[in-house]
Structures are given as C-alpha cells and as structure tokens.
Amino acid sequence: MTLPVLVLLAWAAMALAGPWLAVHPNAVHLQRILAPPSPAVWLGADDLGRSVATRLAIGARTSLLVAVWVVGLSVAVGTLVGTVSGYLGGWWDRITVLVTDVFLAFPGILLAIALAGILGPGIDNVVLALTAVGWVGYARLARAQVLSVQHREHVLAARALGAGQWRIMRHHLLPMISAPLIVEATFGVAGVVVAEAGLSFLGLGVQPPAASWGSMIRDGTRYLLVAPHLVLAPGLAMLLVILAINLLGDRLRDRLDVRGRR
Amino acid sequence: MLTLLGQRLLSAALVVVGVACLVFLLIHLVPGDPVDVMLGESAQPADRAALRHALGLDEPVGVQLVRYLDRLGHLDLGRSLQSHRPITALLRERLPATAELALASLGVALVLAFPLGIVAAVRPGTAWDYGAMGFSLFGVSIPNFWLGPVLILTFSLWLGWLPVSGRSAPGSVVLPALTLGTALAAILSRMVRSTLLEVLGEDYIRTARAKGLGTLAVVLRHGLRNALLPVITLLGLQLGGLLAGAVITETVFSWPGIGLLTVQAIQQRDYPVVQACVLVISLTYVVVNLLTDFVYAWADPRIRLGGRR
Numbered sequence: 412m413t414l415p416v417l418v419l420l421a422w423a424a425m426a427l428a429g430p431w432l433a434v435h436p437n438a439v440h441l442q443r444i445l446a447p448p449s450p451a452v453w454l455g456a457d458d459l460g461r462s463v464a465t466r467l468a469i470g471a472r473t474s475l476l477v478a479v480w481v482v483g484l485s486v487a488v489g490t491l492v493g494t495v496s497g498y499l500g501g502w503w504d505r506i507t508v509l510v511t512d513v514f515l516a517f518p519g520i521l522l523a524i525a526l527a528g529i530l531g532p533g534i535d536n537v538v539l540a541l542t543a544v545g546w547v548g549y550a551r552l553a554r555a556q557v558l559s560v561q562h563r564e565h566v567l568a569a570r571a572l573g574a575g576q577w578r579i580m581r582h583h584l585l586p587m588i589s590a591p592l593i594v595e596a597t598f599g600v601a602g603v604v605v606a607e608a609g610l611s612f613l614g615l616g617v618q619p620p621a622a623s624w625g626s627m628i629r630d631g632t633r634y635l636l637v638a639p640h641l642v643l644a645p646g647l648a649m650l651l652v653i654l655a656i657n658l659l660g661d662r663l664r665d666r667l668d669v670r671g672r673r
Numbered sequence: 674m675l676t677l678l679g680q681r682l683l684s685a686a687l688v689v690v691g692v693a694c695l696v697f698l699l700i701h702l703v704p705g706d707p708v709d710v711m712l713g714e715s716a717q718p719a720d721r722a723a724l725r726h727a728l729g730l731d732e733p734v735g736v737q738l739v740r741y742l743d744r745l746g747h748l749d750l751g752r753s754l755q756s757h758r759p760i761t762a763l764l765r766e767r768l769p770a771t772a773e774l775a776l777a778s779l780g781v782a783l784v785l786a787f788p789l790g791i792v793a794a795v796r797p798g799t800a801w802d803y804g805a806m807g808f809s810l811f812g813v814s815i816p817n818f819w820l821g822p823v824l825i826l827t828f829s830l831w832l833g834w835l836p837v838s839g840r841s842a843p844g845s846v847v848l849p850a851l852t853l854g855t856a857l858a859a860i861l862s863r864m865v866r867s868t869l870l871e872v873l874g875e876d877y878i879r880t881a882r883a884k885g886l887g888t889l890a891v892v893l894r895h896g897l898r899n900a901l902l903p904v905i906t907l908l909g910l911q912l913g914g915l916l917a918g919a920v921i922t923e924t925v926f927s928w929p930g931i932g933l934l935t936v937q938a939i940q941q942r943d944y945p946v947v948q949a950c951v952l953v954i955s956l957t958y959v960v961v962n963l964l965t966d967f968v969y970a971w972a973d974p975r976i977r978l979g980g981r982r
C-alpha cells in the first residue's frame with residue numbers, strides 16, 4: 412500500500428461515508444466564527460462558525476461524484492464516437508474530425524466556463540459542461556488507436572469469418588485500445604477535480620450552503636489575512652488528491668506500457 | 674512546404690467558422706427564454722419584445738446565424754446589454770492587460786523551464802533531476818486558483834513585498850504572472866528534459882564530444898537546438914491553456930483583462946459579451962497554433978526544404 416493509494420482511499424472514504432456520519436456541515440456556531448484550528452475544531456471554523464473539516468468531507472463528496480460522472484460519461488461517449496468514426500471512416504469520420512477540431516479550438520476550461528455560465532449554476536450543469544468538453548479528447552485518442560490497429564490480422568480474420576461491425580469493434584478493437592484510454596481517464600480524473608473546483612471557485616458550481624473545495628477557497632479568500640486556514644485546508648486536500656492521481660497515472664502508464672502523451 | 678501550409682490554413686479557416694457557429698449557438702443553450710433570464714420575470718412585454726428584437730431572437734435560427742457571421746465579418750460584435758457600449762471597445766480596453774499578463778507568464782515559464790529541464794537532462798538520476806521533476810509534478814498539480822491566494826498570503830500579506838491585486842501599483846504583474854506561469858513552466862521543463870535526454874543519446878552528440886567540444890557547447894549548440902522542435906509545438910498548444918487559465922487567474926487578482934471581463938459578463942448575464950470574449954480567446958488560440966505550425970515548419974529544415982523533392 413503506497414501513499415498515493417492511501418490518499419485516494421481516504422478521499423473515497425470521506426466522500427462515500429459523508430451521508431452516514433452524524434455530521435452537520437451547515438451547522439452554524441456563532442461563538443466560533445473564523446476560529447483557528449484547535450483540538451475542538453481541528454481544522455478551524457469558517458465565517459459562519461461551520462467546521463472546516465466537516466465541510467471538507469462534503470466537498471470531497473462533491474468532487475468525487477462530479478469526477479466519476481464526468482469521466483465516465485466522457486469516456487463512454489468519446490470511445491463510442493472515436494471507435495465508430497475510426498473504423499467506419501468516410502463522411503462520418505470527416506464530420507467527427509471537424510467537430511473535434513472545433514471543440515479543441517477552445518482552449519482548456521474556457522468552453523466549460525462559458526457553458527456552465529450560460530446554463531446557470533448547479534452541480535448537474537457542471538457535469539454537463541465538463542462532459543461536453545471532456546469527450547473530445549477520448550474520441551481523438553480512440554480514433555487514433557483504432558486507425559493504428561484496425562488492419563491487424565485478427566481483425567481481418569474476424570471480418571473474413573463474417574463477424575458484424577459491432578462485434579468487431581466490441582470484441583476485437585476495444586480490448587486493443589483500452590490501455591491508453593485507461594491511462595488518459597486516470598489523468599482525466601485529476602483534470603475534472605481541478606475543473607470542478609475551478610468552476611465552483613468562479614461561482615458556477617455548487618451553490619451555498621452545499622460545499623465544494625473550490626467554493627470553500629472562493630469564500631475563504633475574503634478572510635485571507637484573519638483566517639488563512641479557510642483557504643489552506645481545502646487547497647491542500649485538493650493538492651494531495653491531484654498529486655496522488657498524477658503519481659498513480661504515471662505508474663499506470665509505465666505498467667501498461669503506453670507511450671508518453673505529447 | 675507551401676502546399677502543407679496552404680492545407681493547414683484551409684483547415685484553420687474551417688475551424689474558425691465552426692468556432693463562430695458554436696459560439697453563436699451558446700445563447701440558444703440558455704435554459705428557457707434568454708430574454709426572461711436577462712430581464713427577469715417581471716419585465717414589461719414591450720421591453721421583452723425590444724430586447725428580443727435587439728438580439729435578433731425574433732428571427733429564424735438560420736437567419737440569425739447568417740446575420741451573426743456577417744456581422745463578425747465586419748468586426749461588429751454587437752453591444753453590451755449592461756453598459757450599452759460596443760463590445761469591440763470593451764475588448765480593446767481589456768486587451769493590453771491580458772497581453773501583458775500572458776507575456777509575463779510566458780517569460781516566467783521560459784526562465785524557469787529551460788534551466789530546470791536542462792539540468793535534469795544533463796544529470797539524470799541525481800538529486801538535481803529529482804528536484805527539478807518534483808517541482809514539475811507540483812507545478813502541474815497546483816490549481817492556479819489556490820496558488821494565487823497562497824502567493825498573495827505569502828508575498829503581499831505576510832512579507833508585504835507586492836500589491837495584493839489590481840494592475841495600478843508597480844510590480845502588480847509579478848504574482849499573477851507567477852501563478853499563471855508556474856503550470857506552464859512545469860509542463861515545459863518535463864518536455865525539455867525528455868527531448869533533451871533523447872537527443873543527447875544521438876550519435877552526433879558523441880561526435881561533438883569526441884572532437885573536443887565542452888559540455889556547455891554540446892548541450893546548448895547541438896543538443897538544445899535539436900530538442901527545441903517538440904518544445905515549440907508544446908508551447909503553442911499550452912499557450913491556449915495559458916489564455917484559459919487567465920480567466921481564473923485574472924479573477925483571483927482582479928486583473929482587468931479579458932478573462933475578468935468574461936467572468937463579470939457571466940455574473941451579469943451579459944451574454945453577447947460572454948460570446949465575444951469566448952470567441953476572441955478561442956480565435957487567438959487558433960491563430961497561435963497556426964503560427965506555431967509555421968514556425969515549426971520553418972525551424973525544421975526537413976520540412977522547410979522537403980517540398981522541393
């Protein structure tokens with residue numbers, strides 16, 4: 412058991428156990444407003460006297476849920492579109508390439524910011540916006556992989572035996588292209604965690620009183636001088652999770668022998 | 674080479690049209706009626722009709738799209754719903770701040786990335802290498818909306834060296850540029866290290882060493898020059914990330930650029946301004962990538978001279 416794995420397990424445990432623990436993330440305690448970390452409130456309290464540690468756990472749940480949904484949907488849609496377009500070729504392929512080119516012309520998180528801003532705040536719109544941007548990378552990758560393996564002999568053999576196109580894609584192409592997609596999806600989780608927190612930081616994600624690490628940082632910046640723990644705690648939690656995912660992703664890439672992303 | 678660039682230019686033009694169409698469609702994604710969202714439920718019917726007409730929303734979608742593209746062709750981005758000023762004027766006001774921030778961040782990234790990457794590649798497996806790559810791992814993992822407040826806390830509030838936010842005080846660009854440049858520096862230094870490591874294993878490096886050149890000359894003249902090509906490509910690709918990151922960084926530091934304008938417009942439901950900002954940032958990205966391809970083709974003699982065959 413290594414440190415990154417432990418960090419991720421702690422993240423998942425915090426996220427999944429949240430509803431069953433008798434915690435009250437929105438409980439207001441006026442006598443401990445902006446209280447610094449102490450044995451009683453071990454990560455301190457925020458501007459309404461709410462426990463930062465408890466809100467951190469609720470924030471973990473937000474980020475894990477969004478990450479699982481966004482990466483799951485993006486990988487599913489992207490792999491489907493990319494595999495079909497790479498294997499079938501022709502017009503369908505040209506349209507897919509143009510569409511992905513257009514999506515990739517929006518730098519980074521910009522399109523997600525615009526989408527989330529226009530769809531209105533809320534966690535479901537964050538998932539929608541990040542998925543709308545996220546599937547493109549997987550579609551690109553799946554298509555490129557399919558183009559490189561579709562002339563292998565086992566595919567030709569399957570076709571010669573009369574296997575249908577769906578069967579070939581499902582049983583003969585998908586297993587061949589899954590390794591790079593898994594590695595990409597691992598890094599994708601880190602990307603989505605940052606993106607969700609970024610959107611929440613801009614006020615486009617979860618709405619108060621719900622908590623996200625991003626919205627905690629946003630609220631905390633107003634009290635930077637008097638209560639720096641409001642910004643430091645959620646940021647360090649997020650940094651740990653992202654570092655852990657990136658380290659695991661590197662390790663996974665070496666294990667699965669996927670060439671470096673360029 | 675010319676046919677290659679021609680093809681590249683054509684596909685970029687196609688992408689630009691696609692981007693404009695997608696940005697146009699953004700306003701139709703507003704849940705319900707955008708006019709209701711902008712004016713509120715209690716608006717007078719006459720005001721609604723006026724705004725609907727001003728936005729052209731009373732026309733069929735196809736007509737709206739053609740009009741939108743036509744106006745874009747004349748560099749007319751419409752007017753802000755809040756200040757009623759032409760959006761081109763708003764953008765022109767904000768452009769210098771974003772350009773300054775982007776250039777300063779690029780400078781930070783280059784100044785950090787090259788020494789780190791070179792040191793790591795020349796002494797692989799040593800403490801230098803691990804230190805540089807540890808920095809790189811942290812750099813890509815730290816979100817800029819956290820790094821920004823931490824830098825403010827350290828250098829503005831505790832040490833009192835630099836202004837907290839805004840653009841008026843001297844030295845105010847330092848912290849935003851550090852925030853934005855660190856991630857880019859991290860990615861670049863990894864790339865410099867890996868390509869330089871590859872190049873330093875080549876035969877011509879051994880030849881250069883064998884004829885008695887010093888380490889510095891070998892690494893810089895023979896190694897780095899050949900390692901530069903993939904770095905140029907990555908730089909072009911990452912510059913877009915820099916522009917998108919500017920949206921968040923400018924918000925953290927109240928830096929009066931296009932990114933802050935985007936966020937303010939989203940908060941004020943000023944959709945035409947949001948559309949214009951997204952369009953301008955994306956088109957900049959497309960143009961930068963196009964220029965990167967040209968620089969790449971020009972810098973690589975194999976491509977530059979390849980067309981004559």
